[in-house]
Amino acid sequence: MSETPLFHELDALLHDVVGVAKPTTRRAMARRIAGDLRRSQQKRIGQQKNPDGTAFEARKKKTLGTQGGVSFIRDGEVRRLRNWRHSKGRYGDRMITGFDEEKGGIRSFLRADIERYLSIDLARKTTAKTSKNPMFRKLRAARFLRADAYPEAVVVGFKGSAAKIARVHQYGLTDQVAHRASAKYPARKLLGLTEKDIDAIADAVFSALEGAGQ
Numbered sequence: 001m002s003e004t005p006l007f008h009e010l011d012a013l014l015h016d017v018v019g020v021a022k023p024t025t026r027r028a029m030a031r032r033i034a035g036d037l038r039r040s041q042q043k044r045i046g047q048q049k050n051p052d053g054t055a056f057e058a059r060k061k062k063t064l065g066t067q068g069g070v071s072f073i074r075d076g077e078v079r080r081l082r083n084w085r086h087s088k089g090r091y092g093d094r095m096i097t098g099f100d101e102e103k104g105g106i107r108s109f110l111r112a113d114i115e116r117y118l119s120i121d122l123a124r125k126t127t128a129k130t131s132k133n134p135m136f137r138k139l140r141a142a143r144f145l146r147a148d149a150y151p152e153a154v155v156v157g158f159k160g161s162a163a164k165i166a167r168v169h170q171y172g173l174t175d176q177v178a179h180r181a182s183a184k185y186p187a188r189k190l191l192g193l194t195e196k197d198i199d200a201i202a203d204a205v206f207s208a209l210e211g212a213g214q
Contacts, residue, residue, distance in 0.1 A: 023151045025208055026151040026152070026208065027149060027150070027151050028208075029204050029205065029207070029208040030149035030150055030151065030153070030154045031149040032204045032207075033149070033154045033200070033201055033204045034147040034148060034149040034154045034155075034156055035147060036197075036200045036201075036204070037147065037154065037156045037197060037200075037201075038142070038145055038146075038147035038156050040194070040196065040197050040200070041140070041145060041156060041190070041191060042140045042142075042145060044194070045136050045139070045140040045190055046134065046137075046140060048134055048135060050188065050189040050192070051189050051191075051192030051193060051194050051197075052189075052192075052194075053194075056135060056188045057186040057187075057188060058130070059130055059131060059135065060130075061130045062130070067083055067084055067085060067121070067122070067123070067124050067125075068082075068084075068121025068122060068123045068124075069081060069082045069084065069098075069119070069121050070084045070096065070098065070117070070119065070120050070121065071117070071118040071119045072109075072114045072115070072116060072117045072118055073114070073115045073116045073118065074109060074113055074114050074115060075113070075115075076115075078118065079100065079102070079107075079109065080100070080101045080102065081096065081097075081098030081099060081100055081101070081107070082098055082099040082101060083098055083099050084096055084097065084098030084099075085097055085098065087108060089108070089110070093110055093111075093112070094110070094111045094112070095108045095109060095110055095111060096108065096109050096111055096114070097109075135188070136169070136188075136190065139158070139162055139165065139166060139190070140190075144158055144159075144162040145157070145158060145162075146158070146159055156191070157191060158190075158191075166190050166191070168185055169185055169187070169188045169190060170187065170188070170189060170190050170191060171187060172184070172185055172186050172187030172188075173185065
């Protein structure tokens, strides 16, 4: 958010509060501002919006590829795998890996152990999938989005590993997603002041000034 005359006016008012109000008054004001700001940030992130009111750029759709089935005889038994693929074992052995319909899980078999193939379906199918869960659902929790109040300052932001994740999305940076693989994320402003936030800060500052004058 660009700096506005109102923002500079608030900055001057805050200096006035620091100069005339007692530390207890300033701390109470800071706690109010910190709590209001954290709640507003949490609400806006939950709404998937940037501080300027625009929507977060949507997630990219994931393309999932599946392959048909294969059935074969191994140790005298018929085995059927769905979404199968060729793979290699720990020592470079050639294998087949897929969803074993009978066992209900992913299984791998040495190709050398297969006595005879009964059917092989090489048809591939791709589908696009997007998660329905809102982005940053966990990140906006209070244990990650911290609010600290001091007599001279208010700090609302992320700490630790959450701060690293938030920074990548805040500025649209590139981050490593897997071994030797990275991705560039679009900028999604997790933190920022809206006009409503500035109004709330102004109310807290004026209340502190009125209290200091009494």
